[in-house]
Amino acid sequence: MQPFKFIRAQDSHAAITAALTNNAKFIAGGTNMIDLMKLNIEKPTQVIDINGLKLDKIEIFSNGTIRIGALVKNSDLAYHPTIIKSYPVLSEALLSGASAQLRNMATVGGNLLQRTRCPYFYDTTYPCNKRAPGSGCSALNGYNRNNAVLGTSDKCIATHPSDMCVALAALGAVIHVQSDSGVREIPFNEFHLLPGETPQFETTLKHGELIIAVDIPAIAYGARSHYLKVRDRASYEFALSSAAVALDIKNGRILTARVALGGIGTKPWRSLAAEKVLMGAVNNEQSYRTAAEAALSGAKPYQHNAFKIELAKRTLVRALATVGGMS
């Protein structure tokens, strides 16, 4: 680990000012960043502790919007009664991630910025365009069973690891970020970037910007939602494939649908194509399968992960069937 200066910010302004120095990083839960620092992947010279910033509230506005502070712990969000009742998809996604100990430390803001678990990203002796731009992608023709099949490029096929983000993508969350020039809002789908030619850039967050909150706009049928995660062991493991879905159903027809996929994309994968198929469709297995085919239509398999395409379809079908069968 590279030696670094550690400072504790008292308020957002101080944190943002400190972050404008070169090579500074905010730290909240630290559940991912400290690992990355130990492995010489993140090498900040200044670490700014933002845990004192009082961004740890969950507020519910009269229009139904839920505002989640960036420092709300994953476990606190997962067990919040309104989230459990109105957006089970989010609670289930959070609880399917990591372990109880990690969820007690990890924050919502930090989870948005989780880095990939591609093994080559974690081993500095291998080329990796995300870690060392221009060095090459070792996963492309390497050990890529857990890598992505959607949104990949010939520069990077790393999977986005977060479960929470898949649920937030489905719910159309909005991210609030603050900088020295004020606060701006970023729609969830515009927050994470595809790797393209520059996999080292993962979000549209700018230098010196601090995530302060995530809004969930009211979704009347949010209670009819579900997160399903398929993985190699029953807990404490990233998804092979996952699906976050919410369905508005009337008289056997799907009026509106929200669909996002995890474990298979280079970013949390909202599937507007699947949603389009489902909108107005009969609430049955055939519609689910058609939606799943649409969701994975652009998927590109690599040597060890071709199975993920069919597995992701089945995961989505099962999640839709679960919600579709809810009374």
Add this chain to the structure above:
Amino acid sequence: MNELVGKPLDRVDGRLKVTGAATYSAEYYPGNLAYGVIIESAIPKGRLKNLDTSVAEKAPGVLKIMTSQNSMSLHFPAGSDPGNGKYAEKDLLPLQSERIFYGGQAIAVVIAETFEQAEHAAMLIKADYDKDKPVFSLEKNIDQAYKPKQGLGGSEVQIKRGDADNALQSAAVTIEETYTTPVYHHNAMEPHATIAEWKGDELMMYDATQSVMGSKNLMANMLGVKPEKVRLISLYIGGGFGSKGFSWPNTVLTAMAAKLVGRPVKLVLSRQQMFTNAGRRTQTIQKISLGTDNAGKLNAIKHATTSETSFVDEFVEPAGIATAMLYSSPNADISHSLVRLNKGTPCPTRAPGEAPGTFAIEAAMDELAYKLKMDPVELRLLNYAETEEQKNKPFSSKNLKECYRQGADAIGWKQRNPQPGSMQEGNYLIGYGMATATYPANRSASTAKAILFADGHAEILCGTQDIGTGTYTIMTQIAADAFALPMEKVKVKLGDSSYPKGANSGGSQVSASVGPAIRAAALGAVNKLIKMAIADSGSPLHGHKEEDIVAANGRLYVAKTNSGESYEQLLSRNGGKVEALATTNVSTRQQEANPAAKSGAEEEAEKESKTNAVVQDDEKTDRKPYAFHSFGAQFVKLRVDKQLGTVHIDKIVSIMDIGKVLNLKTAKNQIMGGIIFGIGMALMEGTGYDPNDGRVVTRDLAQYLVPVHADMPEFDIRFIDKPDPYISPIGARGIGEIGITGITAAINNAIYHATGKRVRDLPVTADKLI
């Protein structure tokens, strides 16, 4: 007297461990301690051309950077028996040349004032290599396979009886299938850790090892110092599973680093380094051929294993050895081949051989049962081996039929519909599977010292170690019974090479080897006490006959009259303590490889043992006519998600025939631990290698999956608990390894029963079932 042995007592060191008071090898802080960090090769084969340490040397806190240029020279180690010291890379002494044989090989050690400074300097070192083309694929280099002459400790690995090829040709029913298992890493909780401190020509070490005696001998041997100048301590060990059975470069490098800087040095492997520098179980390709008559009686068994070894040592994963004795068959052909690869050396991993081997043979037996349309339990009963047919000896004790019976009852075997894919519950397919477990019962020579003190407490000293299995606890039970004292009055001291030589923790042998020595020493001490009382005119027992005197609850008395006195009273008049040494020179192994020179203490113990009636009785038993093996039956009920291919195990029933149970709680714990290892093998474990350069890419516990609580089934673990009449007066056979055997096949067989899909390549992950 047998009051404590067998009881499900809590661990005597449990409280120390859960409160953090137990000192593991990295948890000592000698004055002026410095910290070492190993730098690894980033290429799998070639030569280190240049190591630029100029920036690192100037980094804060750096004391020295040890390379092949400034490290002390080492002696090539002799010996291949872990009990006497086995270096894992016999042809590659660390930091003695620039040649590189595998990715992760040590190329330098940074030594600094603090661990953080050493880690920081490590990232500033730049290595340049002359790269060679590595050989790393077992499948692609199978034409390079050769047949090793022998396995670990000189064991036989090419075994034949009759003519299996010929018998297969004339068999009415045959099965011929290939089963494959990936590389597994042990992943003990405690990483390999060493502290070394030189005091003049004396070397003091703390080392996480499964063999304090072996590790000590080896350090003396490699560093060129006399064994009596080295003392090595390993009081608590956070699991070994074989990875701490051999000595790896980290241990000797720590001693070399301490010499170089003239200060004590601590060196702990990182989790990532545990995947390259501390052993592994090799990949195996196992071809099984079975031939039977129309009724299902075996006439031929062939088990051909191809596995890997490194370019710096030879290790054979003896996957076929259990197959040689598991079932009755006039013809058997067990063979092992090796391919050398540019990977770290493999080594024993919990049930080396039996773990992957029983997967192959027991999955094949299941396939045979379905082909014969027979119940898998019935097929095993039909081919039951009443004797050990390869050696043509009776078993010392075998109750496997009872294991099958109890296991089948407990899992509800009769309720299962034998048709694969026939049992469904909603989205799930239900499957039942079973397999046989087996592991040899080993025993080797051990020495122990017993001391009774005037304050009424007693101590046992023995240079074996508790690798986390409960050795302290069961040895306290054995000693307390023998001393006729309560548990809390007995202190068992292990894990110090200055104690009399105990067995290494390998081959599930500690209970069977050390237990009898400790018992004999404790009984010897009590016998000395009785003689002392008879001779002491101040004792109420003065002049009584030895055979009339009984020891109980820390007191000696005449059985008829109850007249007597406490150990305290007697000892306080007679010098304050009494000591006894006992050596039990018993070995059930094929041979003792490279017996080490005996120390003065061991010679003294052997001499004293000639007059110890307990030892004499034990050694009088003729063990040569018997084959010593433990057996068990593993039964599994599980469910497979029809569409998603995920497997959840509902219940595992494990019925074990392991001789006398010493402590029901630690025994169940051992079997459960083995089974959980097997769940990992069956469903998720396997080390990932880069397909382009052959280096490990799954280098932490997030990338290398082991089972977690949520994967756990309901366990029903039971023991037959019949003492083995020949292994020792205690009758216990070791249980560290048998739990992992058979279970992988039982799970695999249950998956087949659930789905109708036979997956012969482990692990069975969702992608193989959808």
